[in-house]
Amino acid sequence: MSAPDTPYQVRRTPTQFRATRQIERILDAAARVVVDKGFSAATTADIAKTAKVSIGSVYRYFPDKLAVMRAVVERNTLRYQDRVTAEAAVLPVWHEAVARAYSIYVGMCRTDEGFRAISNAGLAAGELDSNEFDDxxxxxxxxxxxxxxxxxxxxxxxxxxxxxxxxxxxxxxxAFRLDPTGHEDTLAKTAAMVHELIAVHAPSR
Structure with a gap:
């Protein structure tokens, strides 16, 4: 079976479905390891062991753990954008869509290991992105x-x-450093700040 397109930056494009699934296992494992050990302590060997693949399999697609985590961020972005786009399509006003977008983000930081790996480890997506002024x-x-x-x-x-x-x-x-489940006052104030920034550009109608 031929592989679907891989939306992540990898060293070698997979040509079989099995290889695509292996990349997904590597990303799942990387997120789990970083959640458990932190980014600094995590190693490529840890990622390979958790994914149950050889370390050579990791290096086939990623030159180092930073590249693996960049791919985790790319996958997070795709998952998040799919949900926001789908839910915004049925909301009547922009401020509900913005509030829902932030709520989705917080929820994924709580439950999705890829998001938890970034938020709980104290990493920002921008720290892992080579495009410094692009998000x-x-x-x-x-x-x-x-x-x-x-x-x-x-x-x-x-x-x-x-x-x-x-x-x-x-x-x-x-918020997630203050409280493992998300400090509610910090989250509420953040949502209000985001709304206030965006409201300046809202259509008058």
Whole structure:
């Protein structure tokens, strides 16, 4: 069986479905190891052992653990954007969509090991991304606001969404350091800040 397209940056494109599944197991294992041990203590050997593959199999697709975690971030982004896009499609107003987008993010930080690996380890997606001033979560939310709710697509809107996502990321990580389940007051204040930033660009109608 031929492999589906792999949406992550890998050294070698898989040509069989089995290889694609192996990459997914490696990413699952990396998230689990980082949740358990932290990013600094985690090793490529730990990831291979947890994934039940040889260390050579990890290196076939990723040069180091940083590259593996970048792929985890890419997968997190795809999972998150799919949920936000689907749920925003049935919400009537933009502020409900923004609130729901943040709620989804917090929920995934609580329950999805890939998100927990980033938030609980004190890592920001931007720290793992070579595109320093680009954030796919910000771009994805901007697209939803423009396409679904009539926001005007301007450079200023894009910068504001980058600010909102960055603030949301940093403060959400703080919330999970204060409380393993998410410090509720910090999360509530973060949601309010994100709303206030975006409201400046909302259509008047």
């Amino acid at each position: 796919p979560l910000a771009d994805g939310l901007a697209d939803v606001l423009v396409d679904r709710f009539g926001f005007i697509d301007t450079a200023e809107l894009r910068v504001t969404l980058l600010q909102a996502v960055t603030i949301g990321d940093v403060l959400t990580r703080l």
